[in-house]
Amino acid sequence: MPIVDLYEHSDQRHNLAHFATLASLAAVDGEINEKEKAVLDKFAFKLNITSAEYKEVMKKENKYPIQTPHSGEKRLKRLFELFQMVFADYFIEEDQMNLIERYAIGLGYSPDAAKVLIEKSYAIFRGKIAFEDYQYLMEKQP
Numbered sequence: 550m551p552i553v554d555l556y557e558h559s560d561q562r563h564n565l566a567h568f569a570t571l572a573s574l575a576a577v578d579g580e581i582n583e584k585e586k587a588v589l590d591k592f593a594f595k596l597n598i599t600s601a602e603y604k605e606v607m608k609k610e611n612k613y614p615i616q617t618p619h620s621g622e623k624r625l626k627r628l629f630e631l632f633q634m635v636f637a638d639y640f641i642e643e644d645q646m647n648l649i650e651r652y653a654i655g656l657g658y659s660p661d662a663a664k665v666l667i668e669k670s671y672a673i674f675r676g677k678i679a680f681e682d683y684q685y686l687m688e689k690q691p
């Protein structure tokens with residue numbers, strides 16, 4: 550087997566684990582609503598999740614461990630994607646926040662750093678950011 554195949558399988562394993570985490574987050578309240586399903590479908594396509602993998606993740610307890618990316622940017626992107634899932638229905642529940650916190654720590658953030666990142670992300674996704682933060686984000690755009 551060529552070494553490239555090993556990396557592809559590893560990437561797919563990471564993608565599947567990330568998708569399983571997203572699905573768990575969507576289902577934390579006991580059900581997945583239509584908006585959450587639409588977001589899951591989008592991520593399934595983006596992460597190259599097969600229909601068989603999709604069905605397996607949706608019918609069973611999450612059996613995939615958190616795969617921590619080595620890149621800080623990739624870890625932050627995973628956290629961003631979790632917030633996209635949470636805000637798919639424009640409402641965040643306490644169980645979802647607890648799951649996000651556990652996931653952030655699992656991604657390698659310290660509990661204190663995870664708390665800060667989550668608070669900032671929550672403010673941004675709710676549209677409740679300070680002008681200075683808005684200005685900074687706009688100036689970073691090309």
